[in-house]
Amino acid sequence: MNVTLNHAVLMVAAQAAELRRAAAWLHSEAGARAVPEEDIARLDMCLHEAMANILDHSGLAAPAQIALRLQVQAQARSAVLTIADGGAPYDPTQAATPERPRTLEDTLPGGLGVVMLRGHSDQLDYAYRDGQNCLSVTVRWRAA
Template sequence: MNVVRNHATLALQAHVDELRRAAGWLHAEAGARAVPDEAIGRLDLCLHEALANILDHSGLAADATLQLALHLQPGSATLTLLDSGHPYDPTMAPAPARPTTLADTLPGGLGVVMLRSQADQLAYEHRDGSNQLQITVRWGEAA
């Protein structure tokens, strides 16, 4: 783990066991930088949904490396996820249709909806074989 003033990074393997470590890192790093609890909770939810999507759908081997970065500015935090899986842009993914009956309701499929509802800004880029997803949360006057 590399920590620089308002920036922190973490490398982890593309394995479900790493979700808890990633969440712990996020809480420790954001908390140490006085990010409000509400903003940390929103970032944590986005982190969980984004990592779950990467692990479930990217085609990465369990020993592949993912990179996380947290960058803070006054009133905002940006969490960046880098992976080398199949290109996927959650900012352009269509929202799933709402089920009209209980029988039509299927588990899952709400990761993109959760990201969009919790993040103040999402940005995606695929460059040099890597997906880069940036999730920004704002608080206070910057919100």
Template sequence: MPSSTRHPVAELTIAGSEQHFRQASRWLSESGAVAGVPESEIQRLDLCLNEALANITSHGKHEPEPIQICLDTACEDQVCEASVTISDAGSAFDASSAVERTRPSSLAEAEPGGLGLVMLRSFSDRLSYRRSAGRNHLCFTVRWSPNN
């Protein structure tokens, strides 16, 4: 939907610590509902949001930095979409083009980590990344038909 008009819905800034994940989830649920995003799509966005926040706090800088989160929506013809963009000052990491690890054939062969990318790609319809002014900008998008 490149030609559609994006409508910023809400923004939130949280501290870069795990105790603020619930606040971000509540914000997303409330803001998404006000914007008319279906509950099933809010749930998909929330799974991505929590995974991305966990990665930021686990793999980013050790000093907690503010994390900015933005929700926007767009509808055009028969497709609507909602996007969440997370901006943080942690180490650069392009989740949209990172190579996924080979999935283990059994739990005994599994090693910690690596499934977050699988989750982000599975639950979002589009994943994009850019680095600007020393900040990561990770955006994940879900799409739905407005007639459903």
């Protein structure tokens, strides 16, 4: 792990067992950089959704790596979590929002990852560069 004043980086294996380690890292690093707890929780939800989508749909398998980078700009009151993987290209910012089910019978499991990402972030950015999906999740908070 490489840590500097305003950012931290962690590499995790593309496997479900690494979700817990990634979440612990996020909570520790964001907390150390004075990100409010409720915004850490938002980032955590996005981290879990993004990693679950990578593990379920990207075609990656261990020993493939997922790179996590947290950048905090205290004066701007924002944090950006970037998740990079070498799986099949997929841009969640362009994904259609699924139609809300009208009845309980119409409800299907899954398919809400993009909705969760959009709902818990203030901004989503995506780029595919050098064979890597790079999803950046931004959260912002008000002055205390």
